[in-house]
Amino acid sequence: MNYDSLPNDPVMLMSFLNTQLRDHYPSLEALAEAYEFQVEDVVAKLKSIDYEYDAKTNQFV
Structure with missing residues (x-):
């Protein structure tokens, strides 16, 4: 996957990232x-x- 596949809306992006961080990624x-x-962009x-x-x-x- 790449950056273009991330949600564009900031609230949706935050929700998506927090879910991924909680379930799959240590950092x-x-x-x-x-x-x-x-990282700086997000x-x-x-x-x-x-x-x-x-x-x-x-x-x-």
């Missing part, structure tokens, strides 16, 4: 590698709706 970096996206997009990645809980909060 945002591992998820980014699998989906071929830049972090910036979700920051626009006031969500930030929390490495301790491995989710966007």
